[in-house]
Amino acid sequence: MRITFDFLAILAQWPMLLKGVAWTLGLTAISAVIGVVVGVACAWARSDGPTWLRWVVGVYVELIRNTPFIVQLFFIFFGLPAAGFRLSPEAASVIAMVVNLGAYATEIIRAGLEATPRGQIEAALSLALNRMQIFLRVVLPPALRKVWPSLVSQIIIVMLGSAVCGQISTEELSYAANLIQSRNFRAFEAFIIATAIYLALSIALRRLLNWAGARFLF
Amino acid sequence: QTALDDILKSKEIKIAIPTDFPPYGFVGTDLKPQGLDIEMANYIAAKLGVKVELLPVTTANRIPYLQTKKADLVISTLGKNPDREKVIDFTAAYSPFFIAVFAPKSITVKGPADLAGKSISVTRGSVDDMELTKVAPPATELRRFEDNNATVSAYMAGQVQTLATSAQVAGAMMAKNPAMGTEFKFVLKDSPNFIGVGKGEDKLRQKVNDIIAEAKKSGDLDKMAVKWLGRPTGELPN
Amino acid sequence: MRPIVEITALRKSYRANEVLKGIDLKVQKGEVIAIIGKSGSGKSTLLRCINGLEVFQEGALSVDGQALRHDSPTSMRELRQRVGMIFQNFNLFPHLSVGRNVMLAPTLVKKKVKGEAEAQTRKLLERVGLAEKFDAMPDQLSGGQQQRVAIARALAMEPGVLLCDEITSALDPELVGEVLRVVESLAEEGMTLLMVTHEMSFARKVSDRLIFMHQGLVHEMGPPAELFANPQTPELKQFLSSLTD
Amino acid sequence: MRPIVEITALRKSYRANEVLKGIDLKVQKGEVIAIIGKSGSGKSTLLRCINGLEVFQEGALSVDGQALRHDSPTSMRELRQRVGMIFQNFNLFPHLSVGRNVMLAPTLVKKKVKGEAEAQTRKLLERVGLAEKFDAMPDQLSGGQQQRVAIARALAMEPGVLLCDEITSALDPELVGEVLRVVESLAEEGMTLLMVTHEMSFARKVSDRLIFMHQGLVHEMGPPAELFANPQTPELKQFLSSLTD
């Protein structure tokens, strides 16, 4: 090997890395919360809503699931201004992540809703609950619990996917790593450290969400 | 220490070049790279008497190409600074590179101080970025993008008010988008481009330096600059 | 006296398959009715129609004098407040504790305040012998206990009629008794009960009237002692003999 | 005569929960043993230990004089060729036809050639009354038919001992009889049988010896007529009375 590693050259820039981690986590947190809400709403629309709404949601879900995230991001940031929507890079990143997670969450949650035993709904009906009460109090909580692991995985995929948000100057973790390496050319060190941080983040996030799901959601 | 021998033995040189940086490196309708850097790469290969393999690279991965010997040279609008010199070696400069600030006529920007409170896009990790970071007042909203493409696109989409990039890139952009009324504001830095060589590959570096010196003398370098940049190289550091 | 449930010429088909072929039935307040019959004879379908879980094609059905109207969600909800139902496989809500299973409908539908609903729930749980299980989750209970919670849950809405569809069929034999004892006490207290059951000795002991369904019709009906001792139709004879086999 | 199954001081725990607390049991060739007891008393666990599906912590177990050794896959496979098992929910392989369900193990394990295995299979299916179902898929059969296929599948390995764990519990009441008749015919032909069952009348009629398990121990054991008529322990008394409740 002819190059020598100097990880300290990267770690010396820890404030930048820390800021990157904070952004990555912040983006993920906001988009996870809103994305899951979007997913619930769309899943409801797809299984219970009026036909036109089902169709609209169907188109949304298919469009998002069949194109890469980075293309969606570029569209929102570079394309929407042409239609008069001007967004900061951070806002564009959050919107892209919400839109992306929302589409996947819709499908995941819908699967959970469909797995609801018929008897649960009948029991709720025979207790005189109305449609909304049945959905929110009887059908949704067990469905969410059932699909929670898949949702957590998808949230982590979205977090890892946020690495491309740096390309529109959102200062998340991969942006920080890239900025550091483009200054001192220590690309390996920067990427290895970033990869390790991502791994730690996804392990920690999965733990946290699994714990929080069991503790607060159900 | 063997790069030059390997090149001469295999009769092939691998050179990393940009594709996102008109007029230094960009693609034609056939997606074949062209531009000043590409011509320079071909020129060096011809002088060495070997075939050339062009490797399109990005800002992020051009140095690893060199470090892992996937490329022998990097000719990719590479600026020099002391940090970078710890990792790779540089030859003499081969082309000029003026970094300037651009904005629509409606915005008044006379010097760095006027950038305060305005947003500006720049390519992350480029010399442009480093210079701008040095001179821009703290109140400037600095937006660093992944590559030159995103930098210019963000400006054209109106996501930022001003743009810092190479004079030539801006020229191409202004020609395509006259409606924006973009104009030159002030020069940020005159930062010529160097060729990157693997750390310690002194023989290869020396050889390339000889070729550059010769090209300077023969006027080939100026000819290239006139063809792609519209003017001669001017003074270049060694 | 006006019957609490009144069914006239009720017909119900699943597509081409006619399952109920004209049911006439009047149930008086406080009556305990046991419904028996072969698998597929339409017993469950009949109960589900009374609760409005199934839409029927012909005939009329009224509870407490109010005709059942499928097109009006509000009137369906009113009906269901009068008619409780207990299912073969309990259908407790798995994500809610026992107490919250019972309290859910009173707080949501009857808008009871929390304290009141809780007091009522504790009383009901005591009545079904599960006072100490208020905070347990359904999956921590045995089948018999779950079914007793389901009974408490249905009672919490203070229904006039209770429908029970084979509520002990999914239970281990040793757990059947505890559920039947609760049902028996309800019968004694004057609750109107319609129950589909395979427990013949229980049906005989508890019910005022026994209905034998066969191929979508009430085939034979009368006091249980009479029907068991002296079945009139060959179908009932055969059914009864198949049980003691 | 050497017992075909010999169990000595067998103890088995799931983590801290000791489920079998020292079982001693000798089964003679041709004996038919019925095991009864409350839910959770360890009946299934005992059968599963004999078949090597569960690892036990203490004691010894041998079949045909061969000690069970969990560490040797080969000896486990030999054991399982001597001991067949039939489960409560049939566990037929849903992707294989009835015939191929029965033939699978003989061809794979005993290396029977196809023709021979097929002939054997047809004979076995005939014996359980399903000769014409050779090419049917399991999900086209009723529960009782599926269970009879499961019996044929176990018999195809020509085991010395057959373990049956509540094999009629998942069946509709009218289908129980057809399965029990097959088991009875096996008993008559001299198959060694250990069966956990809730069908008391059947246990009484068919078995040579009845075992009452309670809290992980053989609590009472003896000829069925005797145990039913004259239970010695209060636990068995209570168990029997809960059944006739």
Next chain:
Amino acid sequence: MVEFSSWDILRNLLLAARWTVALSLIAFVGGGLVGLALLVARLTPSVALQRFVSGYVQLFQGTPLLMQLFLAYFGIALFGINTSPWTAAAVALTLYTSAFLAEIWRGCVASIPKGQWEAAQSLALNFGEQLRHVVLPQALKIAIPPTVGFLVQVVKGTALASVIGFIEITKAGTMITNATFKPFVVYSFVALLYFALCYPVSLYARGLERRMNASHR
């Protein structure tokens, strides 16, 4: 400067789509084979193997594919082994895909009732026979729809292969944008192309799933 017509843009993107398809196929075949091996390792009673597989899955599911590709291409070269972009892409995409497929398939195997294993065991089948004749045939059937569905993720994942020098759809799109300064048009075509590649696969996966569910009832 060069002028790109819409046709030039589309034509170049279509040519680049060949690489997207080729990379996807490599990833899928390689990932499938390795994933199967991982699955079997995960199912064996060996605790060490199970740990290894779960660590492997965690590593490749817990880090961005972008970084994996980068480190595979340049990282291997650091140890003096010269890799072509093809090998590197094949290695990185295979690692990534296999981790996901192994997880998907494990879920399918886990959904086979325990009684099936026990019945096979009590018929004296050994581990391999239980797997080969009883569990895998059933798992395979339920595994096909999610596996085909994951192919869509693989296709989209290849977008990142540009870091190691592949000019597939996304990279071609970026290059063309640089020459044309028309990001909106170019990215519309890019999105359209991905949609055209992925949507039929999604539809097919969904159809398979529906058919399977129907046959289950």
